[in-house]
Structures are given as C-alpha cells and as structure tokens.
Amino acid sequence: MRQALLGHIEGLGAPAVEFLREVAQGRNRILSSHAVWYLQELRFSDPAAEFRGFIRSLNYELETGALLLARTVSPKLDVGRCCAALDSISRRCRELSVEPCSARERCRLINRVMFHEWGFRGNIEHYVDPLNSLIDHVIERRKGNPLSLSIIYLLVASRLDFHLEPVGLPGHFVVGCTWDDLPFFVDPFDQGAIRSRKELAEALEKGRSPLRVEDLAPVPVREVLCRICRNLVNSFTAAGDPEKARIFVGFIEEFEAAYARNAL
Numbered sequence: 001m002r003q004a005l006l007g008h009i010e011g012l013g014a015p016a017v018e019f020l021r022e023v024a025q026g027r028n029r030i031l032s033s034h035a036v037w038y039l040q041e042l043r044f045s046d047p048a049a050e051f052r053g054f055i056r057s058l059n060y061e062l063e064t065g066a067l068l069l070a071r072t073v074s075p076k077l078d079v080g081r082c083c084a085a086l087d088s089i090s091r092r093c094r095e096l097s098v099e100p101c102s103a104r105e106r107c108r109l110i111n112r113v114m115f116h117e118w119g120f121r122g123n124i125e126h127y128v129d130p131l132n133s134l135i136d137h138v139i140e141r142r143k144g145n146p147l148s149l150s151i152i153y154l155l156v157a158s159r160l161d162f163h164l165e166p167v168g169l170p171g172h173f174v175v176g177c178t179w180d181d182l183p184f185f186v187d188p189f190d191q192g193a194i195r196s197r198k199e200l201a202e203a204l205e206k207g208r209s210p211l212r213v214e215d216l217a218p219v220p221v222r223e224v225l226c227r228i229c230r231n232l233v234n235s236f237t238a239a240g241d242p243e244k245a246r247i248f249v250g251f252i253e254e255f256e257a258a259y260a261r262n263a264l
Contacts, residue, residue, distance in 0.1 A: 024050055024068075032064055033079035036071070047071040048247065055254045058262055060221040062166075063155050069228060070134040072247065077136045085139045086152070089113055090159035097160075103179035104194060106162050111192030114156060118142060120149060122189035130235040130244075133228050146173040147227060149188035165218035168227060169204060169211070176218060185216075226255045 023035035039050075051068045054060075063083075071077045092113045101109070114120050123132050123143040131137040135151065138144035144152075150166060150173045157164045157175075165176040167185060174195075175186040185200050187193045195203065201211040219227075229248040236245040 021050060021053065026059075026064070030083070032067075033083060036079050047075050051251065052254055055251065055258050058258060060225065062151065062221050062224060063158075065221060065225045066135045066151055066155075066228070069225060069251075070136045072251075073130070073134055073232075073244070074136055082136050082139055086155050086159065089118060089156050092117065093156065093160055103162075103177050104184065106157075106160070107177065107186050107192065107194060110153065110156055110160075111186075114153065114188075115191045120144075120152070120188070121191065122146065122149065128235050128238045130232055130239060133231045133235060145231065146187070146189040147224070147231060150175050151224070153186065153188045153192075166221075166224050167216060168219040168223065169200075169215050172204070173227070174200070176216065183216075222255060222259065226252055229255070 020035045020039050024032050024039060026032055026035075047068070051072050054065060054068050063086075067077070067079055067082060071079075093109050096109055096113070097106075119142045120138075121143050123129060123141075123145065126132070127145065131141065132143070132145040133148055135148060138148045138152065153175050154164055154166060163179075164186075165178065167174050167176040172187075172189075175188060177184055177186065183197065185195050185197070187195060197216065200216075204211045229251045232248040233245045233252070236242070236248070
C-alpha cells in the first residue's frame with residue numbers, strides 16, 4: 001500500500017510535496033510521522049526548511065516541534081519509534097494507576113516508570129553533549145539535560161490527560177503542577193524530585209541564582225523550543241562545531257522574527 005501511494009504521490013509532483021510538508025508540520029503526530037516518511041522516501045525532505053516553516057507557522061505544539069528540531073541534526077530520525085516509546089511509558093503508567101489519584105501520586109507514578117523502570121537520568125558526566133538536547137537520542141540513550149527530560153515528562157503526562165507546565169528557571173528547567181491547592185515542581189534531572197516553591201528557591205540559591213516570582217511562571221512552547229536551540233548553540237560551540245552552532249543561531253533569529261511579526 002505504501003509503495004502504491006508513493007508512486008501516486010510522486011506522479012502528482014510539487015503540489016503533493018507541499019501538502020506533505022504541511023502535514024509534517026501539523027499537530028497530528030501520527031499523520032506527521034507518515035508525511036515525514038514519504039518525504040524521506042521521495043528525497044524531498046529538507047529538515048531545516050521544515051523546521052523553519054514550523055517556526056513561521058506560529059502553530060507551536062511541543063511534541064511536533066521537538067521532533068522537527070531533532071530531525072535537523074538527524075534527518076533519518078524515526079518519528080514513529082519516538083512516539084511509540086512515549087506511548088509505551090504512558091501506557092505502563094495507566095496500567096499501574098489506581099483511582100482516585102492525587103497530582104503528587106500521579107507524578108510519583110510517572111517517576112517510577114520513567115526513572116526506575118525505563119532508567120532515564122540526567123547526563124551529569126557529559127552535560128554539554130549536544131545529544132542531550134535531541135529528543136530521539138535522549139529516548140534512545142535514556143539520558144539528557146534538564147530541558148529534554150522535562151519535555152519527555154510533559155509529553156508522557158499529556159498522554160495521561162494530566163496537564164503540567166514547563167517552567168524555565170535561571171540555568172535550570174523543571175515541570176510545574178498547579179492541580180493541588182499548593183503548587184509544586186518536579187525536577188526530572190533529579191529523578192523526578194518533587195519540590196515546593198520554598199525548596200526550589202533554596203536549591204537555586206545554592207547555585208547563586210536567586211529565585212524571582214516570574215521565574216515560576218509557565219513558559220510558552222515557543223520559548224521551550226527556542227531554549228533548546230540556545231542549548232545546542234552552546235553545545236556545538238563547546239564541541240568545536242561552529243557550523244552547526246550557526247544553524248541554531250539562525251533558528252533563534254527565526255523565532256524572534258516570527259514573534260516580532262505576530263506582535264505587530
């Protein structure tokens with residue numbers, strides 16, 4: 001069936017390719033993965049151009065954005081495999097879930113599956129490794145930086161209909177939960193440690209970064225993706241690869257330009 005469709009799409013030419021690119025940048029992760037496969041098979045896939053198109057669309061969805069961004073480094077990324085891994089983690093959480101379940105209990109359940117059963121952890125030994133920022137490699141290697149691990153945590157939670165927030169702290173990244181009367185924060189880089197606002201402030205002060213009230217506000221998907229790009233600029237620069245660093249500088253500039261146009 002796929003080969004038949006491949007031949008049909010190839011015969012349609014440029015309009016079909018443009019349609020596939022639009023679907024690849026869409027919100028439906030299943031359709032997006034299929035569209036990416038056809039583009040790769042037809043050799044019409046340009047990951048950098050597709051990510052720039054995603055940025056300009058202003059239609060930001062975290063999972064799609066993280067996967068499109070990762071494809072700019074790994075063009076042969078298997079989108080379906082990444083999504084299947086996230087599905088498996090969330091499915092295991094559902095198997096273990098017992099209702100009624102508080103927000104803290106839900107987070108402890110995700111912690112058990114993600115960090116103890118699957119073995120995800122912070123890559124303390126090689127913190128600036130560029131692969132720590134790329135969702136496909138983080139899923140494959142089960143290690144990453146605070147931001148990438150927080151993204152995976154958020155995507156697993158969303159599959160469980162459990163809405164959590166990305167929180168960008170100075171020099172760190174955590175997941176925020178406002179379901180209970182007292183908000184709390186999960187640190188995926190520290191095996192899902194659950195902290196109150198006060199405990200978070202104390203941890204940051206040890207690193208000489210005073211916590212401001214605005215630091216606890218959820219950050220938009222645009223800023224999450226832009227922060228991945230900033231991390232990759234730093235990582236590739238540290239790795240002595242200025243050419244790749246410049247690619248992500250370009251993406252940051254694209255985000256800023258798109259935001260400026262939308263603000264007018």
